[in-house]
Amino acid sequence: MVQQGEVVGAEALRRRQRDIGDPAFAGAVWITAAGAVLTLALLIALLLHDAWPAIRRYGFGFFVHSTWDPVFEQFGAASFIYGTIVTSLIALILAAPIGIAAALFIVEYAPRWLREPVAFSIEMLAAIPSIVYGLWGLFVLVPVMRNGVEPALQAVLGPIPVLNRLVAGPPIGLDLLTGGVILAIMILPTVMAVSREVILAVPDLQREGMFALGATKWEMIRYAVLPYARAGMIGAAMLGLARALGETMAVTLVVGNSTTQIRASLFTPGYTIASAIANQFTEADKAIYFSALMNLALVLLLVALLINLLARLLVFRFVRSPAGVRV
Amino acid sequence: MAGTLVPSVSRDTGSLLARDRHTTMRQVQSAMVAGLIGLAAVIAVGVLWIILGYVIARGLPALNWDFFTKAPKPYGETGGGVAPAIVGSLYMLAVASIIAVPIGVGAAVYLSEFGRGRFATVVRVVVDLLAGLPSIVVGAFVWSLVVRRLVGHYSGIAGSVALAIIMIPITARTVEEILKLVPQALREASLALGVPLWRTVLFVVIPAARGGIITGIVLAMARAGGETAPLLLTTLGNMFFNFNLFQPMAALPLQIYTYASSPYEDWHTKAWGGSLILILLIGILNLVTRLATRGKQVR
Numbered sequence: 001m002v003q004q005g006e007v008v009g010a011e012a013l014r015r016r017q018r019d020i021g022d023p024a025f026a027g028a029v030w031i032t033a034a035g036a037v038l039t040l041a042l043l044i045a046l047l048l049h050d051a052w053p054a055i056r057r058y059g060f061g062f063f064v065h066s067t068w069d070p071v072f073e074q075f076g077a078a079s080f081i082y083g084t085i086v087t088s089l090i091a092l093i094l095a096a097p098i099g100i101a102a103a104l105f106i107v108e109y110a111p112r113w114l115r116e117p118v119a120f121s122i123e124m125l126a127a128i129p130s131i132v133y134g135l136w137g138l139f140v141l142v143p144v145m146r147n148g149v150e151p152a153l154q155a156v157l158g159p160i161p162v163l164n165r166l167v168a169g170p171p172i173g174l175d176l177l178t179g180g181v182i183l184a185i186m187i188l189p190t191v192m193a194v195s196r197e198v199i200l201a202v203p204d205l206q207r208e209g210m211f212a213l214g215a216t217k218w219e220m221i222r223y224a225v226l227p228y229a230r231a232g233m234i235g236a237a238m239l240g241l242a243r244a245l246g247e248t249m250a251v252t253l254v255v256g257n258s259t260t261q262i263r264a265s266l267f268t269p270g271y272t273i274a275s276a277i278a279n280q281f282t283e284a285d286k287a288i289y290f291s292a293l294m295n296l297a298l299v300l301l302l303v304a305l306l307i308n309l310l311a312r313l314l315v316f317r318f319v320r321s322p323a324g325v326r327v
Numbered sequence: 328m329a330g331t332l333v334p335s336v337s338r339d340t341g342s343l344l345a346r347d348r349h350t351t352m353r354q355v356q357s358a359m360v361a362g363l364i365g366l367a368a369v370i371a372v373g374v375l376w377i378i379l380g381y382v383i384a385r386g387l388p389a390l391n392w393d394f395f396t397k398a399p400k401p402y403g404e405t406g407g408g409v410a411p412a413i414v415g416s417l418y419m420l421a422v423a424s425i426i427a428v429p430i431g432v433g434a435a436v437y438l439s440e441f442g443r444g445r446f447a448t449v450v451r452v453v454v455d456l457l458a459g460l461p462s463i464v465v466g467a468f469v470w471s472l473v474v475r476r477l478v479g480h481y482s483g484i485a486g487s488v489a490l491a492i493i494m495i496p497i498t499a500r501t502v503e504e505i506l507k508l509v510p511q512a513l514r515e516a517s518l519a520l521g522v523p524l525w526r527t528v529l530f531v532v533i534p535a536a537r538g539g540i541i542t543g544i545v546l547a548m549a550r551a552g553g554e555t556a557p558l559l560l561t562t563l564g565n566m567f568f569n570f571n572l573f574q575p576m577a578a579l580p581l582q583i584y585t586y587a588s589s590p591y592e593d594w595h596t597k598a599w600g601g602s603l604i605l606i607l608l609i610g611i612l613n614l615v616t617r618l619a620t621r622g623k624q625v626r
Contacts, residue, residue: 025525026441032433033450036495040453043460043468050471101367109364120617121372127609128378129553131580132602135587136378139385139595185374192371216357239459246461248556249580253587274463274556281470281560297467301460308459309452 047298054291062295068259068276070284075292077299082262083176083270087251088244090180090266091187096237098184099191106192107199108221119196126189134253137182142254145181146173150267168265172256177266179255183247187240194239194315198232199225235314242307246300248274273300382602389600399566399582405593409601411568412582419483419562419576420552423490428544430491431498438499439506440528458496465492466557474561483569483576486562493554494547501543505536542616549612553605555580579605 054062058075065076102122106115150171157163202225210220226233256269257279271279273296284290393408400407434454438447466489473485509532517527533540555578558564564581565574579601586598 021523021525025528029433029437029441032430033437033446035430036434036457036499037450037453039492039495040457042472043464046468046471047464098367098370101364102371105364105368109361110368118368118372121375124379124610124613125371125375127549127553127613128375129555129580129605129609131553131555131583131587132382132606133378135583135598135602136381138587139599140381185378188371188374216353218357218360219353221360242459246463248461248463249584253584274461277463277467278556278559281467282563294467294471297464301464304459304461304464305456308456312452312455 044301047294047301051291051295051298053288054295057288058292058295062292063299066262070280070286070289073286073288075288075295077273077276077292077296079259079262080271080273080276080296081299083179083255084245084272084274086176086266086270087179087183087255087272088241090177091183091244092237092241094181094184095188095191095240099188099236099240100195100233102188102192103195103199104221104225106196108217108225122189122192125185126193130186130247130249133182133186133250137178137250137254141182142173142178144173145175145178146171150177165264166266169263169267171267172269174254174256175267175269176255179251179270179272180266182250182254183244186247186250187243190243191236191240194236195229195233198229198236198315201232202228231314235311238307238311238314242304242311245307246274246304248278251275252278379606382599382606385596385599386601386603389596390603394597394600398568399597401566402589405591409579409582409597409604411565411577412579412601413604414568414570415483415562415565415577416552416579418570418572419487419490419558419578420548422484422487422572423494423551424544424548426487426491427494427498427547431495431544431547432502432540434495434499435502435506436528436533438503440524440532454496454499457492458500460492462493462554463556463560465489466560468492469557470560478573481561481563481575483562483572483574486558486576486578487572489557489561490551490554493551493557497547497550498543501546502536502540505539505543506532508539509535538619542619545612545616549609553580553609555584559584 054075058065062075062077063081064078065074066078066082067074067076068079069075102118106118110118150167150173154164154167154171157167206224206228207220210224215223251272252275255272255275257271257275258269259271277293277296277300280289281293284293393406395408395413396410397406397408398411399409434450438450438454441447442450469485469489469492473488474481478485513531513535514527517531518524522531558578558581562578562581563575564585565577567577569576583598583601583605586594586601589595
């Protein structure tokens with residue numbers, strides 16, 4: 001397939017070499033496009049430059065040590081990294097099944113009149129600013145976690161040998177678990193929207209084939225839709241994960257903001273990388289302190305770039321040439 | 328592979344009764360999964376309405392004339408409003424749009440009208456990556472570039488630049504999609520009449536896609552308007568009215584953050600009120616653009 005617009009545009013451009021208007025216009029839009037590329041390049045370069053003093057001074061130890069003490073210039077980000085991973089994983093575990101199921105509901109189950117309202121509601125969920133999630137989390141979710149969910153979890157998991165370490169300590173509500181729950185709510189629309197796209201991309205012939213073999217609805221989904229859409233759904237979950245890793249304000253308000261050591265309990269108040277930057281940036285009073293925070297931002301940037309690239313590769317490959325089980 | 332897909336149908340060679348029971352079990356299983364999937368949808372939609380319900384119920388009592396017209400009171404005092412924050416947010420958003428719209432639309436025009444070859448692929452990937460950047464990272468970058476190197480202190484212009492960087496990829500992506508929907512015949516007709524390409528794009532293609540382009544810009548503004556983290560690192564916030572772009576400026580999301588993390592009951596109420604306004608603004612923008620573009624394709 002030839003992309004027509006490109007040919008027309010390019011040929012017209014070639015024919016009108018002497019016309020000053022076209023090259024000027026092409027140059028102008030090229031410059032704006034280059035501006036976007038330059039912005040990202042400058043962003044990476046500047047963060048790297050600002051983080052360099054911390055990188056040189058702490059090296060790999062920055063990621064291994066968990067002592068974060070600005071007074072004695074001890075900067076180890078291990079506990080922030082741990083907090084980020086734990087909250088994001090909780091978010092993913094909660095949001096991925098619900099998001100994919102909600103997408104299945106919209107595409108496969110919902111009557112026509114219900115599709116739009118459900119899809120719109122979940123899109124609205126994506127439009128709510130993260131500070132509002134934070135406010136709701138702080139004044140509504142935290143008390144519910146402290147008084148309801150966390151004691152209940154302790155009652156259930158308490159007697160079980162290994163799992164009880166996850167729920168050790170006083171349930172205060174401002175902790176990694178609550179941070180993960182609020183993140184789950186926030187990444188739900190991302191997971192849902194992308195999953196919906198990939199489920200819609202499954203050809204109806206697949207579905208009809210399964211039904212014709214006498215499959216029930218669930219068997220049809222299990223054997224025709226899910227294998228076909230698997231790569232895209234993994235991509236959807238990864239895009240959700242990328243959003244969770246970088247989310248700042250909502251987590252900052254509920255995660256407890258404490259530089260405690262790494263503990264197994266999900267009831268430990270902690271920091272994520274993003275919330276540590278947000279919370280400490282305006283307090284940083286030394287060059288090395290700033291540099292350490294910039295190093296955190298750099299880590300966040302590189303991880304986000306990597307996950308986004310991988311996820312997009314998965315989703316795009318799926319949309320272009322779906323690799324699935326063909327019935 | 329195909330043989331293993333439908334074991335339940337082909338394997339069963341028992342009596343008719345046994346097969347019926349097996350079929351019933353499969354149907355029960357299917358119905359149970361349907362129930363679970365429905366439950367997940369109810370949870371997803373329910374969460375939205377619970378959050379909206381709280382924001383409306385707790386935010387409404389905060390809304391009064393003072394809330395919209397007065398500046399915040401000093402720390403711990405009751406009364407006052409969020410007027411400087413609303414003004415500051417709109418001001419910074421306007422400046423951000425002035426920066427972001429030409430770049431975003433320009434990049435979109437480049438991608439849709441000229442975009443081929445390696446550089447276009449690079450631009451596409453970069454736009455996607457910019458869209459996926461954590462907003463706090465954008466804040467740290469703008470702090471380093473504008474706050475530290477160009478202006479020297481926290482300022483409204485730094486906040487605008489941060490919001491612009493958030494708006495650019497959203498604008499570029501939506502506008503590119505819209506421009507691609509403009510029928511190729513329209514471009515060919517214009518070029519066949521001897522209209523130069525640049526005039527074709529500016530006066531035929533872009534006007535044809537006008538509605539969609541405005542939608543893309545408005546959605547980008549709605550998204551940037553709710554951003555907090557980058558503003559925290561760039562404009563810092565301000566309790567007073569300020570129209571000087573080179574001084575710290577108030578913003579609604581920042582004001583909500585300040586109020587929410589304070590220990591005062593009155594300020595908590597104001598945080599809910601501010602959230603209600605923010606959600607109303609964003610919701611209205613979303614709804615209006617959705618209604619305006621509903622069922623309408625680019626002609």
